[in-house]
Amino acid sequence: EIVMTQSPATLxxxxxxRATLSCxxxxxxxxxxxxxxxxxGQAPRLLIYGASTRATxxxxxxxxxxxxxxxxxxxxxxxxxxxxxxxxxxxxxxxPGTFGQxxxxxxx
Amino acid sequence: xxxxxxxxxxxxxxxxxLSLTCAISGDYVSSNSAAWNWIRQSPSxxxxxxxxxxxxxKWYNDYAVSVKSRITINADTSKNQFxxxxxxxxxxxxxxxxxxxxxxxxxxxxxxxxxxxxxxS
Numbered sequence: 001e002i003v004m005t006q007s008p009a010t011l012x013x014x015x016x017x018r019a020t021l022s023c024x025x026x027x028x029x030x031x032x033x034x035x036x037x038x039x040x041g042q043a044p045r046l047l048i049y050g051a052s053t054r055a056t057x058x059x060x061x062x063x064x065x066x067x068x069x070x071x072x073x074x075x076x077x078x079x080x081x082x083x084x085x086x087x088x089x090x091x092x093x094x095x096p097g098t099f100g101q102x103x104x105x106x107x108x
Numbered sequence: 109x110x111x112x113x114x115x116x117x118x119x120x121x122x123x124x125x126l127s128l129t130c131a132i133s134g135d136y137v138s139s140n141s142a143a144w145n146w147i148r149q150s151p152s153x154x155x156x157x158x159x160x161x162x163x164x165x166k167w168y169n170d171y172a173v174s175v176k177s178r179i180t181i182n183a184d185t186s187k188n189q190f191x192x193x194x195x196x197x198x199x200x201x202x203x204x205x206x207x208x209x210x211x212x213x214x215x216x217x218x219x220x221x222x223x224x225x226x227x228x229s
Contacts, residue, residue, distance in 0.1 A: 032215075034214075034215045034216070036216075042222075043206055043208075043219035043220065043221060043222050044155070044206075044216070044219060045219075046214065046215065046216060046217045049214045049215050049217075050214075055214065055217060056217075087155060089155075089215060089216070091210075091215045095157060095159075095160065095170050095172070096157045096172050096173075097157050097215065098157075099154060099155035099156075099157075101154050102154070
């Protein structure tokens with residue numbers, strides 16, 4: 001099973017600043033990598049799939065990059081509604097399609 | 109737009125069966141371009157995919173190794189829904205359970221609202 005490792009566990013950022021989140025796969029997942037946002041009491045929301053394609057309705061301030069084993073989610077200018085937990089998920093080795101443990105983006 | 113609506117009990121006794129249903133609107137459980145999944149989330153296990161059902165001229169199911177001996181996912185085309193049954197539950201099965209759609213183009217793009225299931229006597 002492919003293990004997904006996210007860093008950092010917590011990221012403290014001021015509104016308007018850039019946030020950069022990392023995700024590493026234990027083996028290559030090519031570009032079959034997704035990012036999700038989850039707020040308390042809500043289901044995860046798909047942000048990015050195919051490593052860099054924004055899902056429907058996702059603002060342009062969210063961007064994804066990377067391939068193989070190293071991936072990045074960048075939020076260019078944090079808005080108040082962006083403070084949440086972010087998960088990466090590989091679906092190259094599918095099923096089961098494993099998730100990372102999450103990065104919490106909190107207000108600095 | 110596509111929506112998934114979950115239903116089922118929030119409390120299950122140890123050794124009994126956990127049963128949840130996910131009703132689909134805006135898509136079809138028999139779609140040839142989607143798979144219908146159950147995923148759970150707990151502090152100890154994080155987000156964990158449990159299994160899927162999908163139709164490609166016939167019905168297929170896949171299950172996670174961790175629950176394979178205890179899980180059944182069924183589709184009901186007459187009600188356009190799918191269901192999860194997890195047998196012989198223990199407190200370790202306490203989690204928020206989600207249903208989710210995965211298409212051939214993307215990954216889990218539509219999620220149900222989640223059901224907190226507690227296993228306790």
